[in-house]
Amino acid sequence: MTSQLFDSTHQQDPASLYVHIPFCKSRCFYCDFTTYVAPRSLVTAYVSYLKQEFELLARDTNKPLQTVFFGGGTPTYLSANELGQVFASLHQHFNLASDAEITVEANPGTVDAEKLVVLREYGVNRISFGAQTFDENLLMAIGRTHDKAAILSSVELALRHGFSRINLDLMFGLPEQTLDSVRQAVKQVVEMGVRHVSAYWLKVEPGTPFHKWQEQGLLPLPGEDSEADMYELVREMLSENGFVHYEVSNFATPGEEALHNLVYWHNEPYLAAGVGGHGYVRGRRYENVTALTDYARLLSAGMRPIADTHQVSAEESAEDTMMLGLRLREGVSAERFRQRHGASIQDVFFEQIQRLTGQGLIQEHSGTYRLTDRAWPIANVVFEEFVGALTVGAPTID
Structure with a gap:
Protein backbone atom coordinates (compact mmCIF):
# COMPACT_ATOMS: atom_id res chain seq x y z
CA MET A 1 0.00 0.00 0.00
CA HIS A 266 -0.99 20.66 9.13
CA ASN A 267 2.35 19.62 7.59
CA GLU A 268 2.11 22.28 4.91
CA PRO A 269 4.99 23.94 3.00
CA TYR A 270 6.74 27.08 4.24
CA LEU A 271 9.78 29.19 3.47
CA ALA A 272 12.47 30.05 6.01
CA ALA A 273 15.06 32.82 6.19
CA GLY A 274 17.88 33.65 8.58
CA VAL A 275 20.60 31.62 10.27
CA GLY A 276 19.34 28.28 11.52
CA GLY A 277 15.99 28.64 9.73
CA HIS A 278 14.23 25.43 8.62
CA GLY A 279 11.98 25.41 5.54
CA TYR A 280 9.82 22.90 3.66
CA VAL A 281 9.36 23.64 -0.03
CA ARG A 282 7.97 21.27 -2.71
CA GLY A 283 8.73 18.18 -0.70
CA ARG A 284 12.23 19.17 0.35
CA ARG A 285 13.16 20.20 3.87
CA TYR A 286 16.14 22.51 4.18
CA GLU A 287 18.20 23.95 7.00
CA ASN A 288 20.13 27.19 6.79
CA VAL A 289 23.66 27.50 8.15
CA THR A 290 23.87 28.37 11.84
CA ALA A 291 27.11 30.38 11.85
CA LEU A 292 26.88 34.09 11.15
CA THR A 293 30.18 33.98 9.23
CA ASP A 294 28.88 31.26 6.88
CA TYR A 295 25.62 33.14 6.44
CA ALA A 296 27.48 36.30 5.42
CA ARG A 297 29.93 34.45 3.16
CA LEU A 298 27.30 32.60 1.15
CA LEU A 299 25.00 35.58 0.69
CA SER A 300 27.96 37.77 -0.30
CA ALA A 301 28.58 35.26 -3.06
CA GLY A 302 24.94 35.49 -4.18
CA MET A 303 24.11 32.01 -2.86
CA ARG A 304 21.31 30.76 -0.63
CA PRO A 305 22.73 30.06 2.87
CA ILE A 306 21.58 26.43 2.95
CA ALA A 307 23.55 23.90 5.00
CA ASP A 308 21.55 20.73 4.33
CA THR A 309 18.51 19.47 2.44
CA HIS A 310 16.41 16.35 2.67
CA GLN A 311 13.88 15.09 0.15
CA VAL A 312 10.80 13.93 2.04
CA SER A 313 9.39 10.68 0.70
CA ALA A 314 5.66 10.09 0.42
CA GLU A 315 5.92 7.60 3.30
CA GLU A 316 7.74 10.03 5.59
CA SER A 317 5.25 12.76 4.76
CA ALA A 318 2.36 10.47 5.74
CA GLU A 319 4.07 9.83 9.09
CA ASP A 320 4.51 13.58 9.60
CA THR A 321 0.86 14.25 8.78
CA MET A 322 -0.17 11.88 11.55
CA MET A 323 2.39 13.00 14.15
CA LEU A 324 1.78 16.69 13.61
CA GLY A 325 -1.96 16.50 13.02
CA LEU A 326 -2.61 14.50 16.16
CA ARG A 327 -1.12 17.39 18.15
CA LEU A 328 -4.28 19.30 17.30
CA ARG A 329 -7.65 18.95 18.98
CA GLU A 330 -9.18 18.87 15.49
CA GLY A 331 -7.13 15.74 14.78
CA VAL A 332 -6.51 14.18 11.38
CA SER A 333 -9.37 13.91 8.91
CA ALA A 334 -9.45 10.56 7.13
CA GLU A 335 -10.85 12.21 4.02
CA ARG A 336 -8.18 14.92 3.90
CA PHE A 337 -5.50 12.30 4.49
CA ARG A 338 -6.80 10.25 1.54
CA GLN A 339 -6.95 13.28 -0.75
CA ARG A 340 -3.45 14.32 0.20
CA HIS A 341 -1.69 10.95 0.34
CA GLY A 342 -3.77 8.75 -1.95
CA ALA A 343 -4.62 6.06 0.61
CA SER A 344 -6.66 5.60 3.77
CA ILE A 345 -5.26 6.04 7.26
CA GLN A 346 -6.52 2.59 8.20
CA ASP A 347 -4.69 0.95 5.30
CA VAL A 348 -1.43 2.79 5.86
CA PHE A 349 -1.30 2.76 9.67
CA PHE A 350 -3.55 -0.17 10.57
CA GLU A 351 -1.30 -1.57 13.32
CA GLN A 352 -0.65 1.79 14.93
CA ILE A 353 -4.34 2.77 14.89
CA GLN A 354 -5.38 -0.57 16.37
CA ARG A 355 -2.77 -0.43 19.11
CA LEU A 356 -3.43 3.18 20.11
CA THR A 357 -7.19 2.73 20.01
CA GLY A 358 -6.88 -0.35 22.17
CA GLN A 359 -4.82 1.60 24.68
CA GLY A 360 -7.45 4.32 24.82
CA LEU A 361 -5.05 6.98 23.48
CA ILE A 362 -6.77 7.86 20.20
CA GLN A 363 -10.33 7.68 19.01
CA GLU A 364 -12.12 7.95 15.69
CA HIS A 365 -15.25 10.07 15.44
CA SER A 366 -17.07 11.11 12.26
CA GLY A 367 -14.09 10.24 10.10
CA THR A 368 -11.48 12.06 12.20
CA TYR A 369 -8.76 10.59 14.44
CA ARG A 370 -8.01 12.50 17.64
CA LEU A 371 -6.21 12.15 20.95
CA THR A 372 -8.42 11.06 23.83
CA ASP A 373 -8.54 13.26 26.92
CA ARG A 374 -6.26 10.91 28.83
CA ALA A 375 -3.68 11.05 26.03
CA TRP A 376 -2.96 14.79 26.18
CA PRO A 377 -0.45 14.64 29.06
CA ILE A 378 1.40 11.70 27.43
CA ALA A 379 0.93 12.69 23.79
CA ASN A 380 4.53 11.83 22.91
CA VAL A 381 3.67 8.17 23.45
CA VAL A 382 1.19 8.49 20.59
CA PHE A 383 3.51 10.41 18.28
CA GLU A 384 6.31 7.88 18.77
CA GLU A 385 4.12 5.18 17.22
CA PHE A 386 4.42 6.92 13.85
CA VAL A 387 8.15 7.71 13.96
CA GLY A 388 9.73 5.50 11.30
CA ALA A 389 6.56 3.44 10.99
CA LEU A 390 7.02 3.38 7.19
CA THR A 391 10.55 4.74 6.89
CA VAL A 392 12.79 3.13 9.52
CA GLY A 393 16.23 4.64 9.21
CA ALA A 394 15.19 7.56 6.97
CA PRO A 395 17.06 10.77 7.79
CA THR A 396 15.39 13.99 8.85
CA ILE A 397 16.71 17.40 9.81
CA ASP A 398 13.83 19.03 11.66
Missing part, protein backbone atom coordinates in the same frame (compact mmCIF):
# COMPACT_ATOMS: atom_id res chain seq x y z
CA THR A 2 2.79 2.46 0.85
CA SER A 3 4.10 2.27 -2.74
CA GLN A 4 0.89 4.01 -3.84
CA LEU A 5 1.39 6.94 -1.50
CA PHE A 6 2.02 10.47 -2.72
CA ASP A 7 1.80 13.97 -1.25
CA SER A 8 -0.18 16.50 -3.23
CA THR A 9 1.33 19.43 -1.28
CA HIS A 10 4.75 18.64 -2.77
CA GLN A 11 3.55 20.34 -5.94
CA GLN A 12 2.41 23.51 -4.16
CA ASP A 13 4.19 26.82 -3.68
CA PRO A 14 4.51 27.81 -0.01
CA ALA A 15 2.35 30.63 1.32
CA SER A 16 4.13 31.02 4.67
CA LEU A 17 7.49 32.37 5.77
CA TYR A 18 9.52 31.97 8.95
CA VAL A 19 12.25 34.57 9.61
CA HIS A 20 14.90 33.90 12.27
CA ILE A 21 16.42 36.82 14.17
CA PRO A 22 19.14 35.20 16.30
CA PHE A 23 20.13 38.00 18.68
CA CYS A 24 19.43 38.24 22.39
CA LYS A 25 20.56 40.48 25.24
CA SER A 26 21.70 37.31 27.02
CA ARG A 27 21.24 33.58 26.62
CA CYS A 28 18.72 31.79 28.84
CA PHE A 29 19.99 28.78 30.75
CA TYR A 30 17.63 26.36 28.99
CA CYS A 31 17.99 27.68 25.43
CA ASP A 32 19.49 25.57 22.63
CA PHE A 33 18.18 27.68 19.72
CA THR A 34 20.48 29.40 17.24
CA THR A 35 21.06 32.59 19.21
CA TYR A 36 23.91 35.04 19.69
CA VAL A 37 24.85 37.78 22.11
CA ALA A 38 26.56 40.07 19.61
CA PRO A 39 27.73 43.69 19.17
CA ARG A 40 25.42 46.08 17.35
CA SER A 41 27.70 46.11 14.31
CA LEU A 42 26.93 42.41 13.72
CA VAL A 43 23.21 43.04 14.13
CA THR A 44 23.34 45.82 11.54
CA ALA A 45 25.28 43.59 9.13
CA TYR A 46 22.79 40.75 9.67
CA VAL A 47 19.91 43.00 8.63
CA SER A 48 21.73 43.75 5.39
CA TYR A 49 22.31 40.06 4.63
CA LEU A 50 18.75 39.14 5.56
CA LYS A 51 17.47 41.59 2.95
CA GLN A 52 19.69 39.87 0.39
CA GLU A 53 18.25 36.49 1.37
CA PHE A 54 14.69 37.80 0.97
CA GLU A 55 15.50 38.71 -2.63
CA LEU A 56 16.78 35.17 -3.37
CA LEU A 57 14.08 33.41 -1.37
CA ALA A 58 11.17 35.19 -3.03
CA ARG A 59 11.86 33.22 -6.20
CA ASP A 60 10.61 30.07 -4.43
CA THR A 61 6.94 31.04 -4.43
CA ASN A 62 4.39 32.79 -6.62
CA LYS A 63 1.72 32.73 -3.92
CA PRO A 64 0.83 35.67 -1.68
CA LEU A 65 2.10 35.00 1.83
CA GLN A 66 -0.74 34.17 4.21
CA THR A 67 1.43 33.98 7.33
CA VAL A 68 4.81 35.39 8.32
CA PHE A 69 6.48 34.63 11.64
CA PHE A 70 9.54 36.41 13.05
CA GLY A 71 11.14 34.24 15.73
CA GLY A 72 14.45 34.04 17.52
CA GLY A 73 16.30 34.92 19.48
CA THR A 74 14.59 38.21 20.08
CA PRO A 75 13.34 39.94 16.92
CA THR A 76 12.62 43.10 18.92
CA TYR A 77 16.30 43.26 19.89
CA LEU A 78 16.57 45.06 16.54
CA SER A 79 16.23 48.84 16.66
CA ALA A 80 13.16 50.54 15.23
CA ASN A 81 15.21 51.56 12.20
CA GLU A 82 16.47 48.00 11.65
CA LEU A 83 12.96 46.60 12.01
CA GLY A 84 11.78 49.11 9.44
CA GLN A 85 14.49 48.02 7.01
CA VAL A 86 13.63 44.34 7.40
CA PHE A 87 9.89 44.86 6.93
CA ALA A 88 10.34 47.24 4.02
CA SER A 89 12.43 44.54 2.32
CA LEU A 90 9.84 41.89 3.13
CA HIS A 91 7.12 43.93 1.43
CA GLN A 92 9.43 44.77 -1.47
CA HIS A 93 10.24 41.17 -2.35
CA PHE A 94 7.11 39.25 -1.33
CA ASN A 95 3.44 39.65 -2.12
CA LEU A 96 1.54 39.57 1.17
CA ALA A 97 -2.16 38.73 1.34
CA SER A 98 -4.32 41.61 2.55
CA ASP A 99 -5.38 39.53 5.57
CA ALA A 100 -1.98 37.94 6.25
CA GLU A 101 -1.15 37.06 9.83
CA ILE A 102 2.25 38.61 10.65
CA THR A 103 3.67 37.60 14.02
CA VAL A 104 6.69 38.92 15.89
CA GLU A 105 8.18 37.32 18.97
CA ALA A 106 9.37 39.70 21.68
CA ASN A 107 10.91 39.48 25.11
CA PRO A 108 9.23 41.68 27.71
CA GLY A 109 11.12 44.92 28.06
CA THR A 110 12.39 44.94 24.46
CA VAL A 111 9.49 46.85 22.93
CA ASP A 112 8.90 50.58 23.06
CA ALA A 113 6.48 52.98 21.38
CA GLU A 114 8.79 53.62 18.43
CA LYS A 115 9.22 49.93 17.62
CA LEU A 116 5.52 49.20 17.99
CA VAL A 117 4.62 52.03 15.63
CA VAL A 118 6.99 50.57 13.01
CA LEU A 119 5.55 47.07 13.43
CA ARG A 120 1.99 48.32 13.06
CA GLU A 121 2.95 50.41 10.03
CA TYR A 122 4.17 47.29 8.24
CA GLY A 123 1.16 45.14 9.08
CA VAL A 124 2.30 43.15 12.11
CA ASN A 125 -0.88 42.04 13.84
CA ARG A 126 0.25 39.47 16.42
CA ILE A 127 2.92 39.74 19.11
CA SER A 128 4.15 36.79 21.16
CA PHE A 129 5.80 37.70 24.46
CA GLY A 130 8.11 35.18 26.13
CA ALA A 131 6.91 35.69 29.70
CA GLN A 132 7.72 32.10 30.86
CA THR A 133 6.70 32.83 34.47
CA PHE A 134 5.62 35.71 36.71
CA ASP A 135 7.72 34.45 39.63
CA GLU A 136 10.67 36.83 40.12
CA ASN A 137 12.92 34.17 41.63
CA LEU A 138 12.17 31.72 38.83
CA LEU A 139 12.85 34.35 36.18
CA MET A 140 16.34 34.81 37.61
CA ALA A 141 16.82 31.06 38.01
CA ILE A 142 16.23 30.41 34.30
CA GLY A 143 18.36 33.33 33.12
CA ARG A 144 15.65 35.72 31.95
CA THR A 145 16.54 39.42 31.89
CA HIS A 146 13.03 40.78 32.54
CA ASP A 147 10.86 40.90 35.63
CA LYS A 148 7.11 40.67 36.22
CA ALA A 149 6.68 44.41 35.81
CA ALA A 150 8.24 44.25 32.34
CA ILE A 151 5.70 41.63 31.27
CA LEU A 152 2.79 43.74 32.46
CA SER A 153 4.08 46.98 30.97
CA SER A 154 5.01 45.41 27.61
CA VAL A 155 1.58 43.85 27.15
CA GLU A 156 -0.13 47.10 28.19
CA LEU A 157 2.01 49.09 25.75
CA ALA A 158 1.22 46.68 22.90
CA LEU A 159 -2.50 46.91 23.64
CA ARG A 160 -2.32 50.71 23.62
CA HIS A 161 -0.71 50.58 20.17
CA GLY A 162 -3.50 48.49 18.70
CA PHE A 163 -2.21 44.94 19.09
CA SER A 164 -5.26 42.94 20.12
CA ARG A 165 -3.75 39.58 19.20
CA ILE A 166 -1.19 38.93 21.91
CA ASN A 167 0.29 35.60 22.91
CA LEU A 168 2.08 34.86 26.17
CA ASP A 169 4.51 31.96 26.53
CA LEU A 170 4.55 30.15 29.87
CA MET A 171 6.85 27.37 31.04
CA PHE A 172 6.32 24.74 33.69
CA GLY A 173 8.52 22.06 35.18
CA LEU A 174 11.12 24.72 36.03
CA PRO A 175 13.66 24.24 38.85
CA GLU A 176 11.91 24.33 42.23
CA GLN A 177 8.70 25.55 40.58
CA THR A 178 5.57 24.82 42.59
CA LEU A 179 1.99 24.12 41.60
CA ASP A 180 0.96 27.37 43.26
CA SER A 181 3.49 29.30 41.17
CA VAL A 182 1.90 27.89 38.02
CA ARG A 183 -1.56 28.69 39.34
CA GLN A 184 -0.60 32.31 39.97
CA ALA A 185 0.93 32.63 36.49
CA VAL A 186 -2.21 31.38 34.75
CA LYS A 187 -4.38 33.59 36.96
CA GLN A 188 -2.26 36.59 35.97
CA VAL A 189 -2.54 35.75 32.26
CA VAL A 190 -6.31 35.52 32.49
CA GLU A 191 -6.53 38.84 34.32
CA MET A 192 -4.42 40.53 31.62
CA GLY A 193 -6.97 39.63 28.96
CA VAL A 194 -4.63 38.01 26.44
CA ARG A 195 -6.33 35.65 23.99
CA HIS A 196 -3.61 33.09 23.30
CA VAL A 197 -1.32 31.17 25.64
CA SER A 198 1.49 28.76 24.84
CA ALA A 199 2.44 26.55 27.80
CA TYR A 200 5.61 24.51 27.40
CA TRP A 201 7.15 21.76 29.48
CA LEU A 202 10.81 22.45 30.26
CA LYS A 203 13.02 20.16 28.19
CA VAL A 204 16.66 20.04 29.26
CA GLU A 205 18.72 20.09 26.06
CA PRO A 206 22.37 19.02 25.65
CA GLY A 207 24.83 21.89 25.46
CA THR A 208 22.83 24.20 27.73
CA PRO A 209 23.80 25.31 31.26
CA PHE A 210 20.75 23.44 32.56
CA HIS A 211 22.06 20.20 31.05
CA LYS A 212 25.47 20.70 32.65
CA TRP A 213 23.89 21.46 36.02
CA GLN A 214 21.59 18.46 35.73
CA GLU A 215 24.55 16.16 35.15
CA GLN A 216 26.20 17.66 38.24
CA GLY A 217 23.06 17.08 40.32
CA LEU A 218 22.52 20.83 40.68
CA LEU A 219 19.18 21.20 38.87
CA PRO A 220 16.28 20.59 41.29
CA LEU A 221 13.43 19.84 38.87
CA PRO A 222 9.90 19.15 40.19
CA GLY A 223 9.73 15.61 38.77
CA GLU A 224 7.39 13.99 36.25
CA ASP A 225 4.39 13.62 38.56
CA SER A 226 4.50 17.26 39.63
CA GLU A 227 5.02 18.39 36.05
CA ALA A 228 1.98 16.36 34.95
CA ASP A 229 -0.04 18.05 37.71
CA MET A 230 1.14 21.45 36.46
CA TYR A 231 0.06 20.62 32.90
CA GLU A 232 -3.36 19.49 34.08
CA LEU A 233 -3.74 22.66 36.15
CA VAL A 234 -2.92 24.84 33.13
CA ARG A 235 -5.44 22.95 31.00
CA GLU A 236 -8.14 23.15 33.65
CA MET A 237 -7.74 26.84 34.51
CA LEU A 238 -7.53 28.06 30.92
CA SER A 239 -10.49 25.91 29.85
CA GLU A 240 -12.56 27.34 32.71
CA ASN A 241 -11.76 30.83 31.43
CA GLY A 242 -12.88 30.38 27.84
CA PHE A 243 -9.70 29.09 26.23
CA VAL A 244 -9.81 26.14 23.84
CA HIS A 245 -6.96 23.67 24.19
CA TYR A 246 -6.45 23.42 20.44
CA GLU A 247 -2.91 21.99 20.37
CA VAL A 248 -0.83 20.06 22.88
CA SER A 249 0.91 23.20 24.15
CA ASN A 250 -1.41 25.94 22.90
CA PHE A 251 -4.63 27.53 24.10
CA ALA A 252 -6.73 30.25 22.48
CA THR A 253 -10.08 31.90 22.78
CA PRO A 254 -12.22 30.94 19.75
CA GLY A 255 -10.88 32.45 16.55
CA GLU A 256 -7.52 33.47 18.04
CA GLU A 257 -5.49 30.40 17.06
CA ALA A 258 -1.96 31.04 15.74
CA LEU A 259 -2.38 30.60 11.98
CA HIS A 260 1.34 30.33 11.21
CA ASN A 261 1.84 27.47 13.64
CA LEU A 262 -1.17 25.69 12.13
CA VAL A 263 0.86 25.55 8.90
CA TYR A 264 3.44 23.41 10.72
CA TRP A 265 0.87 21.19 12.40
